Amino acid sequence: MNVVVVGDALIDELRDDHGVREFVGGAALNVAVGLARLGVPATLIAMLGDDEPASRVRRYLDDYGVGLLVTPSLLGTARAVSTRTGGGEPSYVFNEAAQRRRIRFGEDERAAMAGADLIVVSCVALDDAEQAAELSDAIAGAAARARSEGRDEVSLALDPNPRTGMMNDKAAFVRGFEALAARAALVKVGEDDARLLYGEPIDALRARLIDLGARAVLATEGAGGATIEAGGVVVTRPISPLPGRIVDTMGAGDAAFAAAVAALVAGTPHGEEAWEAVLQTAMDAAAATCRFEGALLRTPDALTGMDPDRIGT
Numbered sequence: 001m002n003v004v005v006v007g008d009a010l011i012d013e014l015r016d017d018h019g020v021r022e023f024v025g026g027a028a029l030n031v032a033v034g035l036a037r038l039g040v041p042a043t044l045i046a047m048l049g050d051d052e053p054a055s056r057v058r059r060y061l062d063d064y065g066v067g068l069l070v071t072p073s074l075l076g077t078a079r080a081v082s083t084r085t086g087g088g089e090p091s092y093v094f095n096e097a098a099q100r101r102r103i104r105f106g107e108d109e110r111a112a113m114a115g116a117d118l119i120v121v122s123c124v125a126l127d128d129a130e131q132a133a134e135l136s137d138a139i140a141g142a143a144a145r146a147r148s149e150g151r152d153e154v155s156l157a158l159d160p161n162p163r164t165g166m167m168n169d170k171a172a173f174v175r176g177f178e179a180l181a182a183r184a185a186l187v188k189v190g191e192d193d194a195r196l197l198y199g200e201p202i203d204a205l206r207a208r209l210i211d212l213g214a215r216a217v218l219a220t221e222g223a224g225g226a227t228i229e230a231g232g233v234v235v236t237r238p239i240s241p242l243p244g245r246i247v248d249t250m251g252a253g254d255a256a257f258a259a260a261v262a263a264l265v266a267g268t269p270h271g272e273e274a275w276e277a278v279l280q281t282a283m284d285a286a287a288a289t290c291r292f293e294g295a296l297l298r299t300p301d302a303l304t305g306m307d308p309d310r311i312g313t
Contacts, residue, residue, distance in 0.1 A: 001265045002041040004113050005032040007122040009046035010078035011053045023294045024060040027123040027161045027254050034258030034297030036064045040265050043067035045109050047101050049076035071104045073097050094165040101125055105138040113138055114145040116154055118265055123161035126176030127169040155185040157261050162196050182213040186264055188257040190220045218260050220253055228279045235276045240287035251295025256282040258297055
């Protein structure tokens, strides 16, 4: 079983009261690496420049055994600057490469998607009509090829990951998002997404996506935990109470999404008990990831043997 992840790869630059630090990141990259760490072979389709940051991204993916298919960027590698000072909410600024991101789907990309068991889309420029159409065509082509070869149809998992500093047309983004969500086996959305895209509570967005045709929705609510709705089943879990303090919430949503995607690769869950197990695993991964700086997926096993008083310090 293998997964192709389509989306962003960038450098996360964190600025806070302790200084400046950089991490290889991007929502799609975090999910691809998270899947690899969970034992699911993954390939990332993303945009990179011909520069030193791109070399860091390539080395990072190599370290975790993630394949890479690159769309060249004339604007260099994307960068997100997160400023977190005085204990307030972080602010984000994206460079021009991130704001004008674009992925091309050539023969290699389409072949990889056609050979996948599941395609994951995260943080793609869905407000770019041409980009959204190319992506939709590539997904449809992968599904058609699978059918022609007598294989199960390629499934789709989607996290829109809308970001104010990267989105140019909210209405167009919603159209692109909903067109993909209607065919998705799993859609992950957060409470911030619901407010930004629709100005409504996360529960209302969850219901909207199910009505559109999404077969399962993972709705995350930060400190409020998360809910999965699928096949008439609704299960909810609070934040997992793991030892240590929360250091960095940046990768929590990506970790939860990766864990849920890994569960889908293993087989579609059926019934309340199965979906409860999926959600618990997702919440455990999110909580463990938050005990470390950066967005690298962790599991509760990473805390085993550590001094509880030193976790998160």
